[in-house]
Structure formats: C-alpha cells, structure tokens
Amino acid sequence: LRQLEKYEADFGTVILMDVKTGQIKSIVNLKRTEQDMYAEILNFAVARQIEPGSTMKLASIMAYFEDYGGSVEDTIDCKNGKYRFQGAPIDTYDSKKLGLASLKEVFAHSSNIGIGRLIYQYYDSDPDKFINRLYSFGLGQKSKIDLMGVPIPKLLSPKDKAWSRIALPWMSFGYGINFTALDILTLYNTIANNGYLVYPYLGYALREGSELRQISRDTIRHTIC
Numbered sequence: 028l029r030q031l032e033k034y035e036a037d038f039g040t041v042i043l044m045d046v047k048t049g050q051i052k053s054i055v056n057l058k059r060t061e062q063d064m065y066a067e068i069l070n071f072a073v074a075r076q077i078e079p080g081s082t083m084k085l086a087s088i089m090a091y092f093e094d095y096g097g098s099v100e101d102t103i104d105c106k107n108g109k110y111r112f113q114g115a116p117i118d119t120y121d122s123k124k125l126g127l128a129s130l131k132e133v134f135a136h137s138s139n140i141g142i143g144r145l146i147y148q149y150y151d152s153d154p155d156k157f158i159n160r161l162y163s164f165g166l167g168q169k170s171k172i173d174l175m176g177v178p179i180p181k182l183l184s185p186k187d188k189a190w191s192r193i194a195l196p197w198m199s200f201g202y203g204i205n206f207t208a209l210d211i212l213t214l215y216n217t218i219a220n221n222g223y224l225v226y227p228y229l230g231y232a233l234r235e236g237s238e239l240r241q242i243s244r245d246t247i248r249h250t251i252c
Contacts, residue, residue, distance in 0.1 A: 031057055031065055040072040040208050044216055049225035051172065074176050076205035081137045083201035086214060087146050088134060089252050090160040095149055099131040103148075105141040112143060114192030119143065143196030154195050158184050164224075164251050165217070170209050171226040181205035222250040 031039045043053040054072045057065040091097045108124030123136040133141030150157040161167060169179045182204055183194050197203050217224045225248050232239040
C-alpha cells in the first residue's frame with residue numbers, strides 16, 4: 028500500500044508462494060478508486076493479464092540455453108544502445124549503452140537489444156521452435172490454480188494474423204504477449220525450485236463440520252530446464 032501511494036499506481040498485486048509445493052500462502056490486490064483510496068476490488072494476480080516486459084528475458088535466455096547449449100559468457104552485439112529491428116516502426120533503445128557484451132551483462136543491464144538480437148539470430152528461421160520452448164516452460168498454459176476466471180495466456184505464433192517481422196524479437200523481451208502475475212511467478216518459482224515446475228494451488232483442505240479433509244493432489248512434477 029505504501030508503494031502504491033508513493034508512485035500513485037493504478038493497481039498492485041503481491042503473491043506469496045511456497046517454492047517446493049506451489050501452495051499460495053497469500054494474495055493481496057489493491058486498486059486505486061475514484062476517491063484516491065486503495066481497495067480490494069479484483070484479483071489482479073490471477074485474472075488480470077499484462078505484458079510481462081523484462082521479466083520475459085529470463086525465459087528467452089533459458090530457451091537459448093536449452094536449445095543451443097548456450098553459456099552466460101556467450102556474447103551479442105548490443106549496438107551501443109540503439110537498434111531498429113527489421114520491420115519495426117521505431118528504434119529500440121537501452122538505458123545502458125552496451126557494445127559487444129556477454130549474456131551475463133546483457134541480462135544484468137536488462138538489454139532489450141541484446142536479448143532481441145540473440146533470439147532473432149537463433150530462431151528467425153524457425154520461430155515455432157522458440158514458441159514451443161516457451162510452452163515447455165509452462166508459459167502458454169492456463170494456470171491450474173483452483174480459482175475461477177483464470178484466462179489463457181496470450182502467446183503469438185506465425186499462424187496468427189498479428190504476426191510480423193518484429194513479433195519474435197519483441198516477444199523475447201515481453202512485448203505483444205500477455206500473462207498474469209501468477210503465470211510469471213510460476214516460471215520464476217520453477218527457477219527457485221532448481222528447474223522443477225510445480226503448479227500453484229490455493230486450497231489444501233475441505234472442512235466438513237469440525238473435520239478437515241485434506242485435498243488429494245497430483246504431486247508429479249517435472250524439470251523444465
């Protein structure tokens with residue numbers, strides 16, 4: 028609430044998730060009202076889709092590592108912080124003017140140009156390979172959380188009318204695609220969980236009178252990276 032007030036944000040959401048089990052311990056959502064107050068109006072964490080922006084760069088680098096055996100020491104030319112991707116109407120700018128840089132530097136400085144050029148270089152001839160890798164990370168799947176109103180993530184493919192020359196590099200740094208905060212958290216939780224994907228869930232038991240009956244869940248998990 029203090030951060031929302033400080034930055035006069037439209038809304039904010041926080042999710043606390045158990046890394047090993049995927050159990051959601053807490054969700055808080057606050058929206059700015061017409062009275063300039065903040066209130067719990069909508070479960071933004073689960074129901075509101077947004078462009079993931081730079082949080083997507085982790086998935087892009089992971090895809091490169093998985094498909095091409097890449098390393099954080101591999102290099103890419105970031106064009107001194109200014110570059111126009113093929114078909115783009117405007118230039119892409121980075122806040123940090125990097126030249127030839129390692130992927131470790133590219134990621135640390137959140138270079139759109141570096142990530143975009145990396146993914147374009149390796150996947151332009153077969154963009155479906157990149158998209159299929161994202162699906163293997165769980166990013167294209169509707170969240171399995173036990174709540175209603177969960178949307179299906181929006182991932183572009185070459186079959187879509189909206190696909191263009193810029194779709195692939197822009198997708199790599201989080202433009203033109205939509206996820207919920209819970210979708211993004213599920214990916215990052217997988218990294219924290221040493222590559223094991225676990226699905227988020229909320230309820231752990233049903234109450235019948237004074238008795239609690241634990242909900243039986245599929246505990247199968249698999250590695251994505």
